Amino acid sequence: MDTKLIRQYGEDILCYRHRAARKKKRMQYEDFDKQLIHLHKEERQLSKQKRNLGWEALTPPIQRGWKRFFVLREDVARSKHKVFFENILQKINTYDFSWRKDFKQKKRIRGRKIYVVKPQSLLKLSELDLVKLEFNELEKQFFYEAWETDCRGLFVKRFVFKEPWRFVLRVKPNMVDKVRKRDNLIEARLQEIDDYLSKNRFTGRLNKILHGSDGNSWLKFYEKEKEKYRFKNKSLNQILNLINEQQWNSGNGEN
Structure with missing residues (x-):
């Protein structure tokens, strides 16, 4: 809570749970994240039920x-x-x-x-x-x-x-x-959840909540690993050609 309000109205205003606009906005984001987590748990539970329906x-x-x-x-x-x-x-x-x-x-x-x-x-x-x-x-x-x-x-x-x-x-x-045995209600609900996440592009946000990444950081990691082994099992002429090609590309980029 803003200290200005406390100085103006006294400490009694604390009992009214007055929240600043910034805190309200943060609580809205947290509530939305909780909804995504709840949908993810429901999707996992329904997928498990679908797999256990038998044959x-x-x-x-x-x-x-x-x-x-x-x-x-x-x-x-x-x-x-x-x-x-x-x-x-x-x-x-x-x-x-x-x-x-x-x-x-x-x-x-x-x-x-x-x-x-x-x-x-x-x-x-x-x-x-x-x-x-x-x-x-x-x-x-x-x-x-x-x-x-x-x-x-x-x-x-x-x-x-x-x-x-x-x-x-x-x-x-x-x-x-x-x-496999099928349950139309389970499949309809799974399709509804998938449409909601994919059409509104909430999949990236859900991955960031669950795994700390939106799914694009692995590309940077593999690019580094690929660069590390770029000259492996290559002859000297091939290595020199790759270096010359890289220098030529960087020179054209600067021009």
Whole structure:
């Protein structure tokens, strides 16, 4: 409360809870933030209820496209090491889905659109994956270390299977025999909350309340990390070309 009011009317005015305009404005922001937090909690609770509705059988089952995955090659399946490589395959197998049985997709090559087979590879593991999937020392010997760039442009270490020829791809119909149960009231309320947050652009404010950031600070962090590894695994000529290009760009910017 303003001290001028206390000097003018005395300390008795404190019992009237008179608030300054600045404090009123701050209380409005705090009340709005509490409403956003309440909506976030309601959304999490409804999402949990939606996930726990369970499944119901679909009779008769229907086919939705095709699925492709790795299996043991015939000679490996007949060998005495069948169980060993089956255990490895269960941990690094990947599944892909397509509406086409041949798994072809459009690709533009020299201005022409052609159909090429969609590539698929075994799972490349991180150090944490080796621990989570409980690889023993013998299984680890079938992997080698490789450095590659991830989706953020950062160099990361991966463990790649040494003998991928032991596995072959197999295509099967993707049969669906069960579907999730649905609750129209839950889905309508979730859609209402999502529309309110997205259309009014309150998502950034909610992220800042919950995580201390509006979601854009991670871009600055990854830009710094990307700059740190910019010259990694590059030859001297490539490094000099990058430096010259950076100097040329900065010079043009100054002009």
